[in-house]
Amino acid sequence: MRNINKEEVFRISSMVKVHIVTVGAPPEPPIEGIKKFGCEVLYLIVNEFSRETGEKVMKMIEPFNIKTEMIEVDVYNIPSIVRKIRDLIRKEGAKGNEIYLNLTGGRKTLPFAVMLAGFFESQHVKKIFYVAEEGNKIVELPILPLESTSILTKEKFEILQLLGRKRRLTIKEVSKLTKKSIPICHQHLSDLEEKGFVVSEKKGKEKVFEISELGRILL
Numbered sequence: 001m002r003n004i005n006k007e008e009v010f011r012i013s014s015m016v017k018v019h020i021v022t023v024g025a026p027p028e029p030p031i032e033g034i035k036k037f038g039c040e041v042l043y044l045i046v047n048e049f050s051r052e053t054g055e056k057v058m059k060m061i062e063p064f065n066i067k068t069e070m071i072e073v074d075v076y077n078i079p080s081i082v083r084k085i086r087d088l089i090r091k092e093g094a095k096g097n098e099i100y101l102n103l104t105g106g107r108k109t110l111p112f113a114v115m116l117a118g119f120f121e122s123q124h125v126k127k128i129f130y131v132a133e134e135g136n137k138i139v140e141l142p143i144l145p146l147e148s149t150s151i152l153t154k155e156k157f158e159i160l161q162l163l164g165r166k167r168r169l170t171i172k173e174v175s176k177l178t179k180k181s182i183p184i185c186h187q188h189l190s191d192l193e194e195k196g197f198v199v200s201e202k203k204g205k206e207k208v209f210e211i212s213e214l215g216r217i218l219l
Contacts, residue, residue, distance in 0.1 A: 016040035017100065017126075018092045020085065022114055023050040024105025027057045029131040033102040034061065036138050037127065041097070042068045043088060045114065047075045050106060075107040078116075079216045085117035093124025103141070104131040116217065119146040148218045152197070155180070156188050157218070160197055163211040164219050170206045 018041040021030045030044065042061070046054040054070045061068065071088075073081050092099055101118045103111035118125045122145040130139045148157050155178075162177055163169060169177070175185045189209055192198040197215035200207045211219075 015096050015098060017098045019043065019100045019102055020088065020114065021045060021102040022104065022106040022111045023054045023057065024107075025050065025053060026105070027053050027060060028136065029104035030057050030102060031060060032131045032136045032138070033100065033104075033129065034064075034066070037100055039066055039100075041092070042066050044068065044070045045081075045085070045106070045110065046070055046072050047106070047110070048072070049075075053105070073110070075110045078109055078113045079213045081110065081113035082117045082120070082217050083219070085114050086121050089117060089121040089124050093121065098126040099124050100126055101128045102131065103128060115141075116146075119144045120148070120218075122146065151218065152192075155184075156192055159185070159188050160192065160211060160215050161219060163198060163209060164216065168208050168210045170203075170208055172206070174209070 017037060017039050019030070019033055019037075019039045020043045021033065023030065023044050023046045030042070033039070034042070044054040044057060051070070051072065058068050058070065071084065073084060089099055101114055103115055105111075115128060118128050122143050125143055128141040128143055130141060131137070132139050152160065159174060159178060162174065171182055171185050171189060174189065175182045178185065189198060189200075192215070193200055193209070197212055197218065198209050199212050200209045
C-alpha cells in the first residue's frame, strides 16, 4: 500500500465540494445536485430574470450550512461569462477543491458559456451534469479537455495575449514587442484574423489589430 504523506492528508481533509450552478426558473435543480454529490460551497450563476430563484435556493439551503454566493451575469455576453467562470474555477481549483458544474438552468447561452469554461479548465472539474425534468435524473456530461495551445500555436497565442493586454497594435508594434520579424507577425496576425480571433481596421497605410470577443474566450 502506498504511504500517504502529511501534505496529502491535509489536502484530502481540507478539500471541499464546490458547485457552480446555472440558475433558471425552478429552484429544484441546484438542490438535486447538492443531494446527489454533496456540497460545501455553492455559486449560483444568475441574471436579472433568475435572481429571484437564486434567492429561493439560498433560503432553502440555509439549514445545511453551505457557503453560498450569487453571481449575476449578462446571459448574452458569452465571453464575459466564460472569463468569470474560468477565474472562479481556477480560484477554487488552486485550493484543491472538487468542482461540479450543474448546467440545468438559465437561458441556453448561460449553460453553454459555463460548459466552455469547464472545458478550458477541465483539470479542475470533477463533474459536469444536468438534472433532467423526468424524475430529476442526474445526467452526467462528458468533459472535453480544451487548451488554448491546442487551438493555436504557442507563438499565435502569445500574440493574442499581447493584444489582450495592449488593446490595439500595428504589425510593426507586434514585431517589436515579440522580437519576431515583421513577415512572421504578418502571417500570424493574418491567420488569427482569418479564424476570427482578432479584427483589424485600416489606419493610414497600416492595419491596426485588436482582439475579438472570440479571442477573449481563449484567454
